[in-house]
Amino acid sequence: MDGFEIDTVLLLFSFGLVLNSSYTASCSFGNGNRISVSSCTMIHDDEGSVPSVIASDECLSLLQWPISTTASLRNRTIECQFAQLKGRRKYQEDRITCDLDMNMPSLGKNDLKEVRLGIAAVFDGHGGSEASEMASHLLLNYFHLHYVSKMYKLMVQQxxxxxxxxxxxxxxxxxxxxxxxxxxxxxxxKFTQVALENNHICGSTATIILMFDRQILVANVGDSKAFLFSDKIQSAMLSAIELAKDHHPDRDDERARIEAAGGSVIVWGVPRVNGVLAMSRSIGDIYLKRYGVIAVPELTGWQPLTTADRYLMVATDGIFESLTANDVRDLILEWNSHDIQGSSSSLAEYIVNTAYDKGGTDNLSVILIPL
Incomplete structure (x- = not known):
């Protein structure tokens, strides 16, 4: 491939970024920005992380997305039903993020095309909201930067x-x-850097559903929940399929890692790492990382959605303090049959309000996606 063709690829890729108006505030053409695309990718390859990319002038001049830890929830489509309550806690430490209409550049047979991705995620903070706040806001920005870098390289290869x-x-x-x-x-x-600078001792779960081409992938860190509700064959009922495994310190594999790192699992009401943290994986909790607490998620395989599937739900564990998965299933059936009374304006709000009314004390957060 000669230099002109390489420049054409870079220009087309930049054009693809411009088309993605959901994320790109501004991006001009010209040799300078074509160099920035390749420079940005090289920085990503050399440094290996998004924080290093964001810190570079080459990338910031090309990818001018708002990176902030104080922005409010992104709820970009009507398919993202969500509801939150502080519950009976003093502070709301849950955060949620949902965008089911992420139009991303990809390479078609003869030219650029767009593919549609969706992400729904909950982050249940503990010991403060700094970790959940940062994670909820950076999720889409960081994922998009990784996608841009990887897709650029695949385009050039093709x-x-x-x-x-x-x-x-x-x-x-x-x-x-x-x-x-x-x-x-x-x-x-990124949060570890901020936590060390500011003495944050907090952490957060992360439960994320990624949607593409009528398939779903679930990543889980901690003990927030994800469920798929589907029609039962020859029945008016729904089945509730749990999509994420809890990371509790007394789980055999989790305990083995913690003890191998020099930590211990002590029961203080519930099993806790060193008698402190009631989960064995989290974002943050930097002072327990040396004792085997990790932020590595467990991922499911890609699972195709079928015509029987009705709802995806991702929620913090406060919902399940007072409700079971079958209780949530019954609430969905009640809502859809209109056999309810009250002031809830959406099914997500109905689930949150019911969990609270039945005695839930924790923060309560739900994202519900009708299929």
Whole structure:
């Protein structure tokens, strides 16, 4: 491939970023920005993390997205139903993020095309809201930066003939999985830096549903929840399928890692790492990382959605202080049959209000996605 063709690829890729108006505030053309695209990718390759990319002038001049830890919830589509209550706690430490209409640049057979991705996530903070606040806001920005860097390299490979269209398509699901892992890692790295500078001792769960092409992937850190509610065959009932495993310190594999790192599992009401933290994986909690607490998520495989699937739910564990998964299933059936009374304006709000009325004391947060 000659220099002109390489420049054409970079220009097309920049154009793809401009089309993605949900994220790109501004981006001009010209040799300078074409160099910035490749420079930004090289910085990503050399440094290996999104924080290093964001810190570079080359990338900031090209990718001018608002990176802030104080922005409010992104709820970009009507498909994202959400509700939150402080509950009976003094502070609201839960945070949520949802965008089911992320139009991302990808390479078609002869030109650029867009693919649609969706992300729904809850972050249950403890010991303060700093970790959940930062994680909820950085999630989409960091994921997008990772996606841009990886897709740019795949596009160049395809134009050079090093990667066929079929190979590129088959790689995408694996790439998205890897990008989600990298995103969570970089959020934890960034928060660790901030926590050390500001003496934060807080942490957060992270439960994330990634949606693409009628398939879902779930990543979980901690003990927030994800469920799929589906029609039962030859029945008016719904089944509740749990999509994420809790990370409690007394789980055999979690306990083994903690003890191997020199930590201990002590029961103080519930099993806790060193008698302090009631989960064995989290974002933050920097003073327990040396004792085996990690921010590495467990990921499911890609699961296709079917015509029987009705709702996806991601929620903090406060909901399940007073409700079971079958209780939530019954609330969905009640709502859809209109056999309810009260002031709830949405099904998500109805679930949160019911959990509170039945005695929930923790912060309460739900994102519900009708399918």
């Amino acid at each position: 134009y050079k003939g090093e990667l066929t269209m079929a190979e590129s398509k088959s790689l995408l699901l694996q790439v998205l999985k890897e990008l989600l892992l990298s995103t969570i890692h970089d959020i934890d790295v």
